Amino acid sequence: MKTAEIAQRYLDYFEKKGHTIVPSASLVTDDPALLFTVAGMVPFIPYLSGDVPPPYPRAADVQKCIRTNDIEEVGKTPRHGTFFQMLGNWSFGDYFKDGAIAFAWDFLTGAESEGGLGFDPKDLWVTVYEEDDEARELWLKHSTLPDERIQRLGKDTNYWSTGLPGPAGPCSEIFFDRGPAYGIDGGPATDDDRYVEIWNLVFMQYEIADVRSKYDFTIVGELPNKNIDTGMGLERVAFIKQGVDNMYETDQVRPVLDKAVELSRKTYGADHEDDVRFRVIADHVRSSLMLLSDGVTPSNDGRGYILRRLMRRAIRSMRLLGVDGPSFAELFAASRDAMKEAYPIVETDYARLSQYALAEEATFLRTLAAGSELLDESVALTKTTGGAQLSGAQAFLLHDTYGFPIDLTLEIVEEAGLTVDRGAFDTLMQEQRERAKADARSRKGQLADTSVYRDFRAQGETVFTGYTELETGSRVLGILVGGASVDRATQGQIAEVILAETALYAESGGQVADKGVIVGPGYELEVLDVQKPVPGLVSHTVEVTTGEVAVGEAATTVVDAANRRAAQQAHSATHLVHAALRDTLGRSATQAGSLNRAGYLRFDFSWGQALSSETRTEIEEIANNAVRDNLEVTTRIMSLDEAKAAGAMALFGEKYGETVRMVDIGGPWSRELCAGTHVGSSAEVGLINLIGESSVGASNRRVEALVGQDAFRELAAERAIVSQLTSSLKTPRDQLATRVAELAASLKAAEKRIAQFEARALADRLPQLVSAAVSAGPVQVVAEALGAAASADDVRSLALQVRDRLGADTASVVALGAVVGERPVVIVATSEPARAAGAKAGVFAKTAAAALGGGGGGRDDVAQGGGTDAAALPMALEAIRTAAGGL
Template sequence: MAATVTPACRPHPAGMPAAEIRERFLRFFERHGHTIVPSSSLVPKDDPTLLFTNAGMVQFKDVFTGKEKVPYKRATTAQKCMRAGGKHNDLENVGKTARHHTFFEMLGNFSFGDYFKREAIHFAWTFLTEELGLPRERLWATIFRDDDEAFGLWQEVTGIPAERIVRLGEKDNFWAMGDTGPCGPCSEIVYDRGEEFRCDAEVCGIGACDCDRWLEIWNLVFMQFNRDESGRLEPLPRPSIDTGMGLERIASVMQGVGSNFDTDLFRPLLRAVEDLTGRPYDGGEAGFPFRVIADHARACTFLIADGVLPSNEGRGHVLRRILRRAVRFGRILGLEEPFLYRLVDTVGEVMGDAYPEVRQRADYVRRVIRGEEERFFRTLDQGMAILAEVIERARQRGDGLIHGEEAFVLYDTYGFPLDLTEDAAEEAGLRVDREGFERAMAVQRQRARAAREVEEGWDPGSPLARALADEPATEFTGYERLEDEGTVRLLVRRDEPADRADAGEEVGVILDRTPFYAERGGQVGDTGWLETPRARLEVLDTQPLPGGRILHKARVVEGAVQVGDRVRARVDAARRAAIMRNHTATHLLHAALKRVLGDHVNQAGSLVAPDRLRFDFTHFEAPTAGQLRAIEDEINQQILRGIPVRWYWTSLEEALEAGALALFGEKYGNEVRVVQIGDYSLELCGGTHVVSTSDIGLFKFTAEGSVAAGVRRVEAVTGWGSLEYLRRQEAVLDRLAGTLRVPVDDLPARLEALVESHRELERQLRQLRSRLARQAADGLLEAAPQLAGVRVIAGELPVDDAEVLRETADYLRQRAGEAAVLLGARAGGRALLVAAVTPGAQERGLHAGRLVGEVARRLGGGGGGRPDLAQAGGRDPGRLPEALEQGRRLWMEQLAGGTTGAGPS
């Protein structure tokens, strides 16, 4: 790992704080006719192509393409940016170099068809040399190899000599928004830090090396072409300018330091890490963990403040990876409990003036980070023990490699991220077979995909798929009516096309038009009837097929149906009405959750059925009983108001501009359906709804729980479902009151008394089990051999409680002096194992975690833990005696041999 420390840069007289640089930049461009535009969120608005805002131009993307109109032609920003995950990923370099970060700030100025190259070069040069006072002789420029115009302008506008203008290729100096669309050459301004920063390369120069002497501080993009699908470049009618300068980099220059981490943007965070660890920060290689933690604390704080929550996919996965990586490096510094959340306030102190949200949401951010840290510390405790065994096996194999399957088991079984396995492997002088890991991951994905296809009953290569190839989309008429007429276009029997279906057969029916709603967006499919002059079919479910076709899963009750028949389609009106009540209720629920819990709440999944609704949403902790009651009250208040529910079709752009909620990851067409509930809720939705909130009747929660880290789930009922739910609850209370022979109002006191009595009996039983276990343990102690000053105690105890087994192991460890204890028990058809080792026994090479893992394999199980205390289990309790004997023998052999290793492999 390369150290970040480099010779001290010649201090600049200004020593300018980063906050002042940011302010000077914005005011400079404001004086030159630019509108100061606030930073956009790290979560790009309406751009599914990006995980995060990674440059200043992201919020202006539609302005550059002409899709969006703004009331200004010049803009300037200090933009929050994130480069971790996806195509732009600097995560692995963070802390190793002087200038790589996950989160950073980009200062930028933009021209939308107003000024071009000459003015952009003039503004940049003037700001750097006059506003900041940088020495002109240290500034260089790079240009695209064919951009003779820029080559001439740099000399004409700035007076920079030709030998300090470097031509580079397309990879370095040609920018494109994508494979097609706006693009153009760019020009970077490079600051020469001086000869003392020179690398050891034979040629140290721009484009020839990548050392810290040549610091790229500002990129000017000249957006002058449009690239079509053939790759041809056509001049844009209104060329534009997009520039970006990293605040962290220019701050390092202005503050005369050799690393971004030595600026005032990071120093307070590094001091905070020093305080947490009690260790001094070293700017060299030893300071690597400090720099990672400081960088990741900023990234986590800003991401969560912008509404991202830890999860297993998308943005949430990147956040979780960054957060857990910081925790991992905290462990390296000796931090054994949650700590990262303590740095949130420091981030706020440094950044809060420019970005008030990190102060305003600090309490929320701390709680999210701490919750994730606590979960991950539990994962680490188990995963690190298993990883230690994996590393030991790799060392014994001598191939310098952690096999991909081993890394995948750590990831899949123990939740241990691959990057942490790779970090630990690197520290141990090993590497991870990433290709093998990816192969194991691909096999798992293939299994999951196959399972989904079986579950969904859809095979893209089936005869049905081939029969549908030329079939047009089904026209859906169910928003306006519950009955309609259509023609049978296709019959499906056992996933194959059929011409006819007779009474008693189950068949799929595809019509040219139907009022039946096909399951999607969380709303279940309709049921009802299909009738022809010669047949009657009961529709059991309605499902979507590719290409907009709708499949009615039906049973032929009477007669026979065939392709070409005219059909009267009738939806079960009562069932549809119940579904509509629940669907409109989910919209009220979504809005109420945001009002009560906070705007960070977003829908993460839903089910809308006739008898209930289920709604998953992003939130970092369980809502309190008071919050759930407030949400329930809020929804029922809107129901009692009798708000009209209307829906309309509009363009996606207009819907989003109006503030309609859209689900992240959902694919929308150019035309979308908007469902509006007064001024309370506005969402994009293709489902069916009631005409007034009063139709819902009553909303009542029935369940609340966790789905995944950062995702909660509530279930509820409405209308008749609410009445049925309340009657069931009433029946339960009546039954309990009858069983206990008390009035319903006296149930709480009676139950509390019974529970307390039960707890007392359990306590007495536990004490009795502990006494019996200790009596048996005393017998094991008396019979235990002693070798090299260590008693080796192994045996089975007549208990069925893992906690009693652990307590007994501690009891023996305290009584026996220096000892190694291995105890087993049988419980619920499984074998339990606990190993405990005293400090003196550890010094002689005994390791509880590794031994118990080895012994558990004989029982068809596994486990592990710390060197002094560990536990395991297995599926084969019948082999417990031989497993315990194996463990006793392994320890005896180690002690007899004077082994200094950590234990059996």
């Protein structure tokens, strides 16, 4: 039974049982405590917590998930995968334990011919929370399980909570027994791999508080609406139903594994270590493909870092299998073909997805080449000094700074006959993990408790009238001060105000929040920010500038019309720039992020190289031609499927409901799903002036533009500069660029001649400096100030010449100070006899730097120090004389 068929059977079954079928949410979640959707429940948290009224009493879905906390286990166990799919059925105050248990047993053991999965009851075990007698009795009622195959377990396995105050409850897990060939008898209580958990039923029935740990808390009472949250692992069910040993051999994953086998020319099943690598590749390539399809791109932080790590682990595993060259073209294509039935976007958008994958592979292969050179140097140095072990710090540097995997370091070092100080490396790695955990704890600790908005959201969604109105009368539903609900806010206080209706736009879709005021009887509030703390609810952060505002009072939102107009110009201009980019570069240049505020836009898009000045001009011209043509801007409300069928662009990372707003500019030329505010026709944008283009990642570029009056002011300022230059240089405007280039070339030539004169002047001082040598302790010391110098390299060259002129047999310390670019520099050079007497250039350089207010160091034979206090040069040189005399 194919994976996609299992998923469809599940949805069909629960649809017949009255469940609303909900499409999978994105892998990218807007929960600030999470990077990804890590569990099937994440999209439903607002409904389960009661913060947002559920739109349906019961639902079912197949949710995409990414979880990397067990990444080291991937490939080693039959069930650990970084990308997985959770089959879930949900009840929001509707059915409870009885219904959930009955549904689960019926679907699992129902005949395949009738839409079930056809599991043999003799292969199934169940666990319940040790104190949940009700769940145990219901299993005996609805199933044919004997008493001994319903095991009671403790809180650590069979009780669900988030570890925070809020909903919690016992759970019941269903396991499949793979048979005695896979482990010991005794059921799930043995915690043996023989028993594979396939389904978890969470009975969310209690409210907890005083949370001391995930399993230590106080139950304060039952929830008013008891919820059901279930999750069945699709990959786990698939490998059981397909008769294979693990999830990596299922139909959605195995093709990538087979392609890796083909490319490596090795045999799967012949070597345990190689088998783990094959499975890692299969899992990580699929996970990377799915993350890319949801708009994540490789980077050095956040979600992008996780994606980059997955890709690089796959490349590393291919290398350890003997494949040193590119392989992603074949591997990602294999994953595309395996996943396209379930997720058609991986095929329809494959050109864009593969562009990121191939660019990341090429970058990392270059990194590996550079890391190999550094490692070779470190190995050679270790051997030269008679060492047998590469330091853990050097191995960690290669790993952390250059992205060079530790197992490759171990492999190469072992081939050279050396070892790595793995203990020191592991210590450094652990310290890094602790820092990362501390950062995650800090981020989690900063989360706001959204339950404070629950009662307000229960009164309905905030109605946004700002598409057609700039003033809207309403009433105050609630006031928050310091995160707590209060009945009023007084003059001078900062508060959050919740209204039933508002004309003020809440920040979303790249468009910043409106500016404006809220006024009512005897009070005025300056609006500082407008946000949506929970879906469907708008909160206004305000300062009470006059009077006091109380819950229940009338309120009128007044939008700053000039700011809104300029923001609308910028947002519509963003759509025009996007369309112009796609006209110029092709359909693969899709939006990766944007920011629109009054008079300014920033637009990120997928593209792997810098735009030429000619291309930038073309994009700017196309966008401004659209402004000139006064294209009609229209908006329509329709279903998501209708909008996609009409060719509307759905932007990655954005979350859409079943009903969406489609914005057209010039009909299908620019057609996007967008909830932002826009001008009535393109001519109202006024002017678009592209002011910058830069890189924001290996495969992402950014353009910035000024819009409307701000664009005009920028061009007027540039015109004034050009006018001033033409007047000063007495050159016509069309010849100005040539004239400036000539002047720049003349200046560069003059600077070069001056530098030559200065270097010659320094060299002319060589005899005088040699004759200035004086005895200090066991060495001859030259410590002189040179005045100004063109570069530190000139000073270094002169110091080495003085040392050489004094003779190789002379114990000499040469310290020359100079001012380079207004900053003091001291170069110290020592001869071999001086070093034998204890004179180390690096130590002297640090001594001088301390006097100069800076830092320094270097090798024993030559070193450099510097600082900020040029007037202290004589003192710094005297400190070197004193130190040399004390040797």
